[in-house]
Amino acid sequence: MKRTSLKDIAQRVGVSTALVSYVLNNKKEGRISKAIAERIRETARAMNYRTNQIAKSLKTNKTMTIGLVLADISNPFSSAIARVIEDAANESKYTVLFGSADENPERFRRLVDIFRDRQVDGLILLPPNGVGEDIRRLYEQRVPFVQLDRYYPASPGNVVALDNFTAGFDGASLLLSTGRSKIGLIAFESQLYHLRQRKLGYQQACLQAGVPPEPSLVAELGVHQLEKTVPAAIDKLLKNGADSLFFLSNTLSAIGLRHLNQLPIRVPDDLAVVSFDENELLDLFYAPLTYLQQPLEQMGRKAIEILLAAMENPQQITRINFPATLVRRRSA
Amino acid sequence: MKRTSLKDIAQRVGVSTALVSYVLNNKKEGRISKAIAERIRETARAMNYRTNQIAKSLKTNKTMTIGLVLADISNPFSSAIARVIEDAANESKYTVLFGSADENPERFRRLVDIFRDRQVDGLILLPPNGVGEDIRRLYEQRVPFVQLDRYYPASPGNVVALDNFTAGFDGASLLLSTGRSKIGLIAFESQLYHLRQRKLGYQQACLQAGVPPEPSLVAELGVHQLEKTVPAAIDKLLKNGADSLFFLSNTLSAIGLRHLNQLPIRVPDDLAVVSFDENELLDLFYAPLTYLQQPLEQMGRKAIEILLAAMENPQQITRINFPATLVRRRSA
DNA sequence: CTGAAAGCGCTTACAG
DNA sequence: CTGAAAGCGCTTACAG
Numbered sequence: 001m002k003r004t005s006l007k008d009i010a011q012r013v014g015v016s017t018a019l020v021s022y023v024l025n026n027k028k029e030g031r032i033s034k035a036i037a038e039r040i041r042e043t044a045r046a047m048n049y050r051t052n053q054i055a056k057s058l059k060t061n062k063t064m065t066i067g068l069v070l071a072d073i074s075n076p077f078s079s080a081i082a083r084v085i086e087d088a089a090n091e092s093k094y095t096v097l098f099g100s101a102d103e104n105p106e107r108f109r110r111l112v113d114i115f116r117d118r119q120v121d122g123l124i125l126l127p128p129n130g131v132g133e134d135i136r137r138l139y140e141q142r143v144p145f146v147q148l149d150r151y152y153p154a155s156p157g158n159v160v161a162l163d164n165f166t167a168g169f170d171g172a173s174l175l176l177s178t179g180r181s182k183i184g185l186i187a188f189e190s191q192l193y194h195l196r197q198r199k200l201g202y203q204q205a206c207l208q209a210g211v212p213p214e215p216s217l218v219a220e221l222g223v224h225q226l227e228k229t230v231p232a233a234i235d236k237l238l239k240n241g242a243d244s245l246f247f248l249s250n251t252l253s254a255i256g257l258r259h260l261n262q263l264p265i266r267v268p269d270d271l272a273v274v275s276f277d278e279n280e281l282l283d284l285f286y287a288p289l290t291y292l293q294q295p296l297e298q299m300g301r302k303a304i305e306i307l308l309a310a311m312e313n314p315q316q317i318t319r320i321n322f323p324a325t326l327v328r329r330r331s332a
Numbered sequence: 333m334k335r336t337s338l339k340d341i342a343q344r345v346g347v348s349t350a351l352v353s354y355v356l357n358n359k360k361e362g363r364i365s366k367a368i369a370e371r372i373r374e375t376a377r378a379m380n381y382r383t384n385q386i387a388k389s390l391k392t393n394k395t396m397t398i399g400l401v402l403a404d405i406s407n408p409f410s411s412a413i414a415r416v417i418e419d420a421a422n423e424s425k426y427t428v429l430f431g432s433a434d435e436n437p438e439r440f441r442r443l444v445d446i447f448r449d450r451q452v453d454g455l456i457l458l459p460p461n462g463v464g465e466d467i468r469r470l471y472e473q474r475v476p477f478v479q480l481d482r483y484y485p486a487s488p489g490n491v492v493a494l495d496n497f498t499a500g501f502d503g504a505s506l507l508l509s510t511g512r513s514k515i516g517l518i519a520f521e522s523q524l525y526h527l528r529q530r531k532l533g534y535q536q537a538c539l540q541a542g543v544p545p546e547p548s549l550v551a552e553l554g555v556h557q558l559e560k561t562v563p564a565a566i567d568k569l570l571k572n573g574a575d576s577l578f579f580l581s582n583t584l585s586a587i588g589l590r591h592l593n594q595l596p597i598r599v600p601d602d603l604a605v606v607s608f609d610e611n612e613l614l615d616l617f618y619a620p621l622t623y624l625q626q627p628l629e630q631m632g633r634k635a636i637e638i639l640l641a642a643m644e645n646p647q648q649i650t651r652i653n654f655p656a657t658l659v660r661r662r663s664a
Numbered sequence: 665c666t667g668a669a670a671g672c673g674c675t676t677a678c679a680g
Numbered sequence: 681c682t683g684a685a686a687g688c689g690c691t692t693a694c695a696g
Contacts, residue, residue: 005673016683021675031681053449054395055673057386058688065450073418079411086405086432095446097429100418114427117385118397258616284590284616337689348667353691363665387689390672 004047013043020044024051057119066307067115067123068098069108076279077250078126081149084300085124092308094121103223105130116143122307126150129191144310148303149294150194158310159319160303164194167292167324168201168248171274174290175244175332176209180272182217184242186233186252189220198248198276216240226251231259243271244332250277250291257285272332276324290332292324336379345375352376356383389451398639399447399455400430401440409582409609410458413481416632417456424640426453435555437462448475454639458482461523476642480635481626482526490642491651492635496526499624499656500533500580503606506622506664507576508541512604514549516574518565518584521552530580530608548572558583563591575603576664582609582623589617604664622664624656 006024010017015036022028023037024044043049057063066089070078082098089096097120099111108131115123123145127135135155138145146158175183185202188195199218206213217240219233234256237245247253253275265271267287275282275291282289299322306318338356342349347368354360355369356376375381389395398421402410414430421428429452431443440463447455455477459467467487470477478490507515517534520527531550538545549572551565566588569577579585585607597603599619607614607623614621631654638650 003673006675007673017674018676018683018685019681022682025675027676028681033681036681050445050449052390052451052673054386054389054451055688056675058384058390058673058690059675061688063386072415073405074408074411074415076406076408076411079406079408079414082411082430083404083406083432086430090431095429095431095450097427098414098418099422099427100415113382117382118427119384119386254612258612261616261618280586280613281616284593284613286593286618338691339689349690350667350669350692351665354666357691359692360665365665368665384689387672388691390674390689391691393672 003052004049005052006049009040009043009047009049012047013039015040024049061119063119063121064094065118065120066094066096066304067112067118067120068096069111069115069123069125069127070098070100071126071128072100072102073098074100075251077277080278080296081126081300084297085304088301088304092304094304101126101128103128105134109134112138122146122311124148124303124307127152142314144307144314146303146307146310148299150192153193156317158303158306158317159321160299160306161194161321162294162299163321163323164197165201165204167276168198169205170201170324170326171198171246171276171292172202172205173209174326174328175246175272175274176205176211178272178332180244181209181211182214182241182243184234184237184240184245185213185218185248186230186237186245186256187218187220187248188252189222195248202246202248214240217242221252226255230255234259234263238265238271245271245273247273247275250275250279250282253289253291254279254281257281257289261285268331274332285331287331288329290329291327293327294324295322298322335384336381337384338381341372341375341379341381344379345371347372356381393451395451395453396426397450397452398426398428398636399444399450399452400428401443401447401455401457401459402430402432403458403460404432404434405430406432407583408611412610412628413458413632416629417636420633420636424636426636433458433460435460437466441466444470454478454643456480456635456639459484474646476639476646478635478639478642480631482524485525488649490635490638490649491653492631492638493526493653494626494631495653495655496529497533497536499608500530501537502533502656502658503530503578503608503624504534504537505541506658506660507578507604507606508537508543510604510664512576513541513543514546514573514575515543516566516569516572516577517545517550517580518562518569518577518588519550519552519580520584521554527580534578546572549574553584558587562587566591566595570597570603577603577605579605579607582607582611582614585621585623586611586613589613589621593617600663606664617663619663620661622661623659625659626656627654630654 006017006020010020023040072078101108125147126149132152132155135152139157148160151159151161203213221229267273275289338349338352342352352372355372404410433440457479458481464484464487467484471489480492483491483493535545553561607621
């Protein structure tokens with residue numbers, strides 16, 4: 001059963017496909033006789049006409065489609081972002097293609113290429129390590145894109161992210177202000193700028209409080225086997241005398257909490273804890289976690305807004321850092 | 333900066349676009365002179381050629397694209413499925429468009445229409461309430477699709493789902509076998525078939541054990557305001573004497589656990605608990621939850637496999653129910 | 665071994 | 681008010 005095309009309608013009504021196209025797109029309003037227009041619309045409805053977006057896209061050079069490259073859609077942070085992007089994009093009639101780069105530069109490049117081959121109108125990127133040059137090239141090729149959450153500060157183009165330095169600073173400061181001076185840091189060994197900034201913020205807060213950060217209180221973990229490395233890191237930091245823990249991402253704290261849950265240690269009395277990002281887990285822990293909240297909804301919407309603007313006017317580039325909110329609860 | 337087209341390459345090399353198309357697609361191998369082929373390939377590389385999938389799709393009537401309609405990408409169950417689908421689809425060179433229907437039939441229809449307008453080659457659907465007729469119509473229109481997880485038993489077409497009746501039966505049976513006879517059921521009031529089946533399984537298990545299911549032990553909740561209704565339901569069931577709780581979905585148990593966490597009741601001694609589906613939360617609860625595990629990976633892959641087969645041969649339809657695995661842990 | 669030509673389903677500048 | 685025509689970037693049956 002072939003889909004009905006403009007031509008089918010045109011033949012049935014006895015007009016040109018041009019005319020059918022005009023009325024169905026509400027172009028040239030008023031310059032087409034009401035009677036004909038009505039007949040065309042009716043016939044289109046009767047024949048169950050739906051426009052072939054592929055054909056339309058080929059002609060107009062617009063696919064009304066956005067490519068979203070995430071770390072991993074099954075991760076709560078990624079999927080929360082995906083939802084915001086989906087809704088914001090839909091409101092402007094865009095559909096989103098997504099892919100998970102899995103912290104793998106190769107996969108990232110492949111996804112970007114696939115999306116470009118499909119002629120997406122723009123890209124929202126949460127890039128992994130090692131693709132700074134690729135981002136730069138996208139910029140030079142005038143592909144509309146915005147880096148979201150994660151970004152390469154040295155690569156040009158639009159950015160929407162957190163003020164990660166301040167967030168790290170605020171998290172550590174809270175701990176320090178409650179009398180903790182041996183803050184254990186659980187971080188990724190990643191070179192990702194936003195993560196580096198969080199760590200720098202933490203260090204700055206310590207220095208400023210007259211508490212030189214000790215390397216023995218810092219654990220930097222690879223992305224793999226976290227189920228093993230996080231508990232081991234926690235044990236080590238505790239052995240080294242940590243009186244508090246600062247998790248620099250929700251993946252780390254999610255796993256960390258499971259471990260803390262089984263330890264004969266009481267949060268917050270024996271150990272204060274602060275984490276990044278929201279997560280249902282943080283609520284269920286017996287001492288609801290204090291955390292730094294990213295304004296995801298705002299950030300996602302801003303990213304789409306900037307992307308749409310960039311499609312119109314590629315000259316104007318925007319780089320924004322949103323402040324995190326410190327949500328205080330029982331753990332610190 | 334215009335993208336380079338086949339024509340550009342053809343002109344540069346001095347051959348027809350047809351020839352360029354042939355060599356770049358490895359068609360007519362051996363029937364094209366090595367020398368020319370090599371020149372074409374080299375030029376394509378030099379000019380940074382990438383094929384325009386939109387144009388190719390228009391001609392071939394294949395977009396290498398799959399539409400995935402979920403309940404809500406930000407829900408862990410949806411996003412876990414999305415990841416499996418993404419990987420399985422990618423392995424076969426397909427890209428996936430996704431959308432969240434939000435338990436809303438209108439949104440579901442809109443998403444399906446949008447995906448079809450974009451000429452997706454097939455659809456993976458997790459349909460909400462009230463779209464049985466739409467599914468039937470898709471079937472009649474010979475659109476390749478498979479219902480995944482949720483489905484309308486009366487609508488024709490491919491299905492990949494859990495054996496929900498047996499899963500419900502097994503969950504309740506476990507509770508009964510450990511001496512619990514007043515099983516409180518926390519369910520959705522939804523008419524969704526897979527949820528109904530879970531409930532029927534529970535009832536059947538009770539009956540078979542000589543424990544007539546009491547309506548006062550069953551709570552069926554609307555999808556909204558669960559943050560309030562789940563705790564209220566739990567309180568009610570406990571008041572009515574429930575000695576155990578059976579959550580029919582992970583959304584329900586996630587919220588329920590937060591409430592149980594604050595109650596002066598000990599799991600499993602005072603109250604045994606069983607839930608559906610995996611979730612990090614289930615681990616963090618002080619009594620790790622016993623739950624019915626869906627073979628998501630298998631189900632997702634099977635869905636793609638069936639979908640690809642359906643694109644080749646629309647006649648053959650497959651309906652499969654996978655068994656759930658009862659994962660016993662401390663809560664029951 | 666290679667090319668001219670038609671056509672996929674649209675849109676749109678142009679002409680009348 | 682309406683239509684003929686070109687063209688978006690590909691593929692492919694056909695002819696030579």
